[in-house]
Amino acid sequence: MIKNPWNEKLIFELGAPGRQAFSLPASDVPEVDLDWPENMRREKAPGLPEVSEPELVRHFTALSRLNHGVDTDFYPLGSCTMKYNPKVDEALAALPGFAGIHPYLPEELVQGALQLIYEMEAYLAEISGMDRVTMQPAAGAHGELTGILLVRAYHRCRGENRTRILVPDSAHGTNPATAAMAGYQVVSVPSDQRGGVDVAALEKLLDERVAGLMLTNPNTLGLFDENIHIIADMVHKVGGLLYYDGANTNAIMGYTRPGNMGFDVVHFNLHKTFATPHGGGGPGAGPVGVKKDLVPFLPVPLVDFDGKRYYFNYDLPHSIGKVRSFYGNFGVVVKAYAYIRSLGAEGLKQVSRDAVLNANYLMAHLKKYFYLPYDRFCKHEFVISGKWQKERNGVKTLDMAKRLLDYGFHPPTIYFPLIVEEAMMIEPTETESKETLDRFIDAMIRIAREAEEEPEKIKGAPYTTYIGRLDEVAAARKPELRWRAGK
Amino acid sequence: MYPADLKYSKDHEWIRVEGNRGRVGITHYAQETLGDVVYVDLPRAGDMVKAGESFGTVESVKSVSDLYAPVSGEVVEVNREVMDHPDLINKDPYGSGWLIIIEMSDPGELDNLMDALAYEEMVKEG
Numbered sequence: 001m002i003k004n005p006w007n008e009k010l011i012f013e014l015g016a017p018g019r020q021a022f023s024l025p026a027s028d029v030p031e032v033d034l035d036w037p038e039n040m041r042r043e044k045a046p047g048l049p050e051v052s053e054p055e056l057v058r059h060f061t062a063l064s065r066l067n068h069g070v071d072t073d074f075y076p077l078g079s080c081t082m083k084y085n086p087k088v089d090e091a092l093a094a095l096p097g098f099a100g101i102h103p104y105l106p107e108e109l110v111q112g113a114l115q116l117i118y119e120m121e122a123y124l125a126e127i128s129g130m131d132r133v134t135m136q137p138a139a140g141a142h143g144e145l146t147g148i149l150l151v152r153a154y155h156r157c158r159g160e161n162r163t164r165i166l167v168p169d170s171a172h173g174t175n176p177a178t179a180a181m182a183g184y185q186v187v188s189v190p191s192d193q194r195g196g197v198d199v200a201a202l203e204k205l206l207d208e209r210v211a212g213l214m215l216t217n218p219n220t221l222g223l224f225d226e227n228i229h230i231i232a233d234m235v236h237k238v239g240g241l242l243y244y245d246g247a248n249t250n251a252i253m254g255y256t257r258p259g260n261m262g263f264d265v266v267h268f269n270l271h272k273t274f275a276t277p278h279g280g281g282g283p284g285a286g287p288v289g290v291k292k293d294l295v296p297f298l299p300v301p302l303v304d305f306d307g308k309r310y311y312f313n314y315d316l317p318h319s320i321g322k323v324r325s326f327y328g329n330f331g332v333v334v335k336a337y338a339y340i341r342s343l344g345a346e347g348l349k350q351v352s353r354d355a356v357l358n359a360n361y362l363m364a365h366l367k368k369y370f371y372l373p374y375d376r377f378c379k380h381e382f383v384i385s386g387k388w389q390k391e392r393n394g395v396k397t398l399d400m401a402k403r404l405l406d407y408g409f410h411p412p413t414i415y416f417p418l419i420v421e422e423a424m425m426i427e428p429t430e431t432e433s434k435e436t437l438d439r440f441i442d443a444m445i446r447i448a449r450e451a452e453e454e455p456e457k458i459k460g461a462p463y464t465t466y467i468g469r470l471d472e473v474a475a476a477r478k479p480e481l482r483w484r485a486g487k
Numbered sequence: 488m489y490p491a492d493l494k495y496s497k498d499h500e501w502i503r504v505e506g507n508r509g510r511v512g513i514t515h516y517a518q519e520t521l522g523d524v525v526y527v528d529l530p531r532a533g534d535m536v537k538a539g540e541s542f543g544t545v546e547s548v549k550s551v552s553d554l555y556a557p558v559s560g561e562v563v564e565v566n567r568e569v570m571d572h573p574d575l576i577n578k579d580p581y582g583s584g585w586l587i588i589i590e591m592s593d594p595g596e597l598d599n600l601m602d603a604l605a606y607e608e609m610v611k612e613g
Contacts, residue, residue, distance in 0.1 A: 173551075398549075414549075415549040415550055416550070418550060418552075421520065472523075472548040473523040473525060473548055476523075476525035476526070476546075476548055477525050477573070477574075
């Protein structure tokens, strides 16, 4: 990464009074005094940036050069699935027929958009083994909440007031947060020696208070739980439902389906599985699929087809209601639809195959240098630990993550999952070449060597980035949350 | 690192018995594993807590973790100082970094906890 000579000023601090980046003809509309009440009038001018066009363009170009993204280099952020987003999907979503439509347009004028939602639902249902899917949730965590509200509505409709949701100790933090948000008591299920659900411990926790079990499979260790059928039977036996956290669906497409494993509710992260941009790159989408027993509770409207035309179906008397305005983040759905259509069934299968192959390739090379707590074939990601480096050289995982920046890579997810000390969670995704993977392996091996030979060097990293080691403690304890003029 | 006069839970809390009451905090191992603590969320005096259940959260730059009550009872005192200065948990986990005092409803629960030796053994095994 090149040290940027840019002078770090904010756009408000650039330019000069009266300078502007536009030139408009004089207004030919007479000024009108709107006679606003005194207390509603602004006392001072709003303090907008006053810069020329080149200043403006250079400012934002300089900022963009400080970014690291999948378009610049490798980004093995475990669980987040930072895969490359094909540009053709962006181009298709930007077509005026998609980008320019208004949610209040009558059905007959948006038949194409409705058809796309309808077909997308069919694709997602097929991929997951579910019966119906709602596109409304605006992100993965929102999908989780929607899914658990569906579970709650299902039990209540049957006159049951179940109070507990079970969540493995390796789960994404959103799982317990979701369950708590939906009013459930969260009960943690321990993992066994192989990194899966401890079935004996689960048995003890199961009773008629359990509304459901939330599970990611493969889990956050990147390991597939082969006991899933046993687990599903156990949960169903006490009347509970199985919720599939779809964050890791990119590992199993075309090989197995949550529906076949026994799950009742699924959420998808379109950005992780079907290559739409992540948060910050635009809005998200977290569609939720369900088995037929839960269909009556889905948010309204669903898109249906009467043989001639597509229409919004509001006829779901037990619906939990809307979870988002209109029909979800439609543009994101278009991008994922384009991705699915361009790859096809065989292509999606290959996505999963390559994601798993890449992860195992990295794991096989790195386990000689870093402690691997669960040494068996992984799926799309794996977790190694900086334990050896910490014990032998006093170098922590955080230090090694910072050092990776000097080698031009985004670090993996660190200190998660919580059940692995000094965790590094690495997910290469299917979109990386062998050359890129080899470069990353090389950097990691160098860092392992540096930890032994020059530990102090790693503890001070990064050195080549625009900003060096940040004081994360001060940032959390005394955050400066806004810019103040003249400070 | 693990004072002999304390009892320890598997969730890395310690308790110091003071008559019918118990003063509760997190262990040296817990604070070291968490890293710099930046925020603590504690119950209010008068709240009831149950052994093995969460009574608050502790947040470090790495993660947010639940705090688990080693015994059941009523919270009679909360360490205000540690809420304003969470770094006390790192600096002095068994002293000024204590969290709450519980009026124990069942002192018999103390028998479910570990002594210093057993806890140290557990931590070593990881």
